[in-house]
Amino acid sequence: MTTTDVLAKPAAPRPRSSRVLDWLTTTDHKKIGIMYLVNSFTFFAFAGALAILMRTQLMAPDNTVLSPKAFNETFTMHGTIMIFLVILPLLSGFGNYFVPLQIGALDMAFPRVNAASFWLLPVGGLTIVAGYLTKGGAAAAGWTNYVPLSLQGGTGEDLWILGLLVVGTSSLLGAINFIVTVLRLRAPGMTLTRMPIFTWATTTTSILIVLAVPSLTAALLMLLADHHLGTVFFDPAHGGSVANYLNTFWFFGHPEVYMLIMGAWGAVSEIVPVFSRKPLYGYRFVILALMLIMALSFTVWGHHMYTTGLVNDSFFSVTTELISVPTGVLVLCWLFTLWKGKLSFEPPMLFALGFIAMFVIGGIDGVWMASPAADFTIHDTYFVVSHIHYVLLGGSLFGIFAAMYYWFPKISGRMLSRRLGQWHFWLLLISFNVTFFPMHFLGLWGMPRRVATYPITSGWGLTNFIETISAYVIALSMLIALANLIMTLRKPRNAPADPWGGNTLEWATSSPPPPHNFDMLPEIRSERPVRDLRLAISAAARSARPQGAAGPDAAGPVEAGQ
């Protein structure tokens, strides 16, 4: 598996003194990608700590660890940060690092725009968090920020709106950059139907962002105007309407859900074939499914409003159920990729398999919510809390962890500990399910979401207690992952160019890649160019051995070039 090492020369050493300035001013997509990941994992630690606080408050009935005001701020910040500053930018971080590599490009199309879109992120994030420093406290209207409640907010709410406008701008810039990069900078031979699925998923995510984020921006600007300029977009007493906000927000908000998971689907679609040693089953159908989901995701927003009496429930139930067809196709394609493969259970594969198993639960319990009459029994209850965590934690984050274990050797040049990776996976898998599966029951018993506390007479105490203890185990598993990262980074570089037997171009360069990404590019004749190269080299070696001639160059790598 070290055959492709010959393609890569180590990067030239750089002077140490300029390091900080170098990171601050870099336009290298790989460094920007790393900064995306570091920034997002930092926010992840913060939002995770908020989750632990919430679980501690809910551990016992009538608990007073957090006041109702503090609790409302906590879940608002937890949701906002996890969605806008953790999951989406983590996927963008991997996208930044790997999309140019996967298509054989030198960098993103607009490197300086890329740097700008990154630096807007911490600015926006800190603006939102700065609400804690204001007199009235942080925003406390939930990440959905429904009117008229959010219009009762103070400075914290304003900072939340401004911060999200900045974060939305960051996403838009990044998305346009991805689209142009993928359309214009593909290496010779890298046709659209040979593009890795992760790159495809980043592309469809980017299209979603470009089409949906303006709707969020509009909603936020109307909020700001209603708050400060005396407009009445959302004020029913003066001809405005609450429906204005709900429609504008969810027209963004549902495609948002797919922005948060498509990248994870993409990563899993890379990892499952590599660790099964098979091609992705139905490669073109996976792309078709991604595009169908992308298109359909704009037609389903009303299912968030079934209980409001403001939308045609039947229409939105049809579109919502319809979107599960291409999603089902994705799952079937992964399963049939695994079928008769030769599976090795490295940490990336463990997380990818865990992803499929958890995502399917999140998909199935979603069926009840898609059916309006059934939704009337569970909407805005803990059932929904369970569902979104099966999709976003069991789904997106498992996919992100799979990507992390898969690509960490490429980014850092070091192999993460397999043993600690296994601990991370098994602890997380078990504690995640113990924490979030019983929330289905709490929802059916009538426990609403976003309640700061519940009375002892409710009978929800024991279930909540078990969930809280289990949530602490989730935190422990994350600490193990952190320890793994830190310990590995302190070790010398030991990763080969292609530790897993990869298929896609990022494995055709050194770990980590040189600043210019590739010294040589292999010829691209399928969606698995590195496997083609590996086979060609071993065939050449076999046939060459008797004659005692020829090296890997005979396999025909071509000059890298645009």
Place this chain on the structure above:
Amino acid sequence: MSHTMTQEDKGREPVPDGSRPGDQRRALRLALLLALPLVTTGCGLVQTGLDAKAQEVHRLWFIILWLALPVFVFVWGMLAIVIIRYRRRRGDDSEPVQNAGKNGALVTFFAVPLGIIILLLSFGEVTVNKVDHIDPRPAERLVVTGSQWQWSARYAREGISVSGKTATETTNSKPLVMAVPLGRSVEVTLESTDVMHGFFIPGMLFMRNAVPGHPNVFTFTPTRAGAYHGQCTQFCGLWHSKMTLVLEVLPQAKFQAWVNLQKKAQSKAGSCTPTGSSITLTAQHIQWDKTCIAAVAGQPIKITIINKDAGIAHNFAIWVNSSLKKRLFQTGNMSGPATKTYTAPALPAGKYYFQCDVHGPAMSGTLIIGNAGG
């Protein structure tokens, strides 16, 4: 889908693996076992409901369960099988058969989920139409109002209103207790005086939002007596978690007794005699200090409002009666702590209804206009 699999298998060389013959069955059993939580979700936990509509929804829950279960068992079963059977052996560097999929199989991938969702949609559509059906001639008409942070209910036919009480820093909340007669059709109009709220009674298997500016109407005919707890499900601010209600389904005679009790309480609270033309009202903990105020007829009324609720806006409004059809006077909103004096126009003698329009019936009472000393 197993049909597709066998087609795929045809003509391919068997892949060597270390599995024993029972593996597949064991994996399937394992998946079934893991599906147990899903089954119990449906069986033990979904309430059966207090009316026919709820029972329809209950049935729908099971229909979805039986359609979803095979999907779950298929995916988890297949995962279990591949994990057990297709483990890569140590030192085996050869590739398995490179099957990238056939169009026929992939079209099946689209067709099978499509079939399942057509079934789901049909059952779902039938049920939601029944649930959303509105009885055109209900026996009882209620207006249920959500306010930060209590529910209140007005009974159109009986002319009574009942209300819960919000929690505050120092006091606990009280649920709205609303009774409905067993076996009679009840129409509920949901309104909100401030932000969005969620009316949810798990025993009804039904939820609907109280949306400001958009009243929502639903009807139901309770068929099981009992007390059913519920609470606000749409996050509505500080005391969202304490905005509770109890629906009491009472047999006809008991319901009538309950109505009479409310009427008596209301007339007791609503009797006082005018002594002059000035009134002082204090708002604290989202309650007025008086449920009855009085002023003499034919003179402008001087009303002093003391709002002791820091950061909470109240106003004062006079209505012809609690049906809120005609408003006679309304002050602007004032945020506490504050004191302001307003002058309302002179009114003819009679009984009126007053409330804080921000908080609705939870902050309401009777205004008596009469002759001084009489």
